């Protein structure tokens with residue numbers, strides 16, 4: 001495909017996404033119905049689509065319309081390229097710019113320039129303070145790709161060497177001792193032997209930092225209460241070198257855990273719904289559902305989908321998760337509450353409210369990371385249940 005044909009394809013995909021369909025699904029369907037497109041084409045189209053979704057508001061303003069076409073015109077203008085060079089009407093290229101589209105557009109609203117939804121500016125500014133603008137700018141760009149070296153299978157050195165042998169250039173990453181940043185070849189990671197043999201996992205550096213910050217010692221009974229696909233369960237099992245119990249309200253989300261654990265040489269026991277007793281764990285991780293605002297570089301659709309009532313519902317779910325997870329903590333044990341949110345209402349405020357309800361518990365550690373630290377935004381609070389609490 002020519003570069004212009006890829007833009008045409010991106011416009012088609014974006015129109016469906018703007019109409020409400022999930023981007024991943026539309027991209028998969030597009031690839032199925034355009035078998036002639038090679039992996040390079042699919043990757044380029046995907047990049048166009050996700051770049052446009054990250055900057056949906058500013059690109060729409062620069063392109064004069066919130067349509068696939070408008071976003072792609074805006075994308076070229078954002079980097080100072082004349083969109084008319086691509087929108088030529090040549091075979092498979094997008095149609096030439098109309099007179100109206102050819103009019104240059106300026107952005108005078110700072111929230112548009114930052115790709116920040118109006119209603120979220122107050123809560124984000126209140127939570128991030130002086131970091132508000134740099135964080136919002138960071139969220140407009142692609143996220144780096146990080147790997148976690150699985151210490152059950154090797155060391156940083158063996159992983160670096162194994163990846164290099166397969167032509168994947170990596171470098172020690174920020175935030176966590178197990179993090180490698182992929183410098184070149186990110187799209188080939190999942191096909192590499194190092195990945196297939198469980199020596200490395202795809203996991204954001206901040207997510208790894210959260211697991212590294214947990215008070216793990218030998219012999220602990222550990223529960224991952226919101227295990228999802230098991231990213232943190234696996235990291236916890238590697239860190240503790242002990243079995244980890246995985247639980248989730250949605251068992252279907254955990255379906256890949258057994259295969260992933262086998263590949264990683266980790267022991268993760270997937271619990272059946274209702275199989276959880278009360279108070280029998282030394283460490284319970286509650287990686288709660290959240291706005292995902294810290295990870296909007298990877299999942300930009302969430303930024304535009306979230307609304308005030310959705311956020312209120314998430315905050316209520318987080319309160320319930322905290323209360324439910326706390327019931328599984330042994331006296332003297334630790335409840336670790338984590339989100340990949342940047343918002344105080346989902347983070348510190350939740351923890352403060354929990355501690356107000358249970359004044360005997362103590363917060364031992366609080367960690368706040370934003371994309372300015374290198375990985376996703378993450379929050380962690382480690383809450384200790386009193387030993388004599390019955």
Ligand SMILES: C[S@@+](CC[C@H](N)C(=O)[O-])C[C@H]1O[C@@H](n2cnc3c(N)ncnc32)[C@H](O)[C@@H]1O
Pocket residue numbers: 225226227228229230231232233247248249250253287288289290317320321
């Ligand atoms: C942020 S994701 C977990 C990601 C996962 N820990 C990882 O590192 O890959 C949140 C998970 O919480 C689960 N969840 C939502 N409500 C829950 C509840 N009330 N009890 C337990 N899990 C819940 C969701 O199904 C989802 O899988």
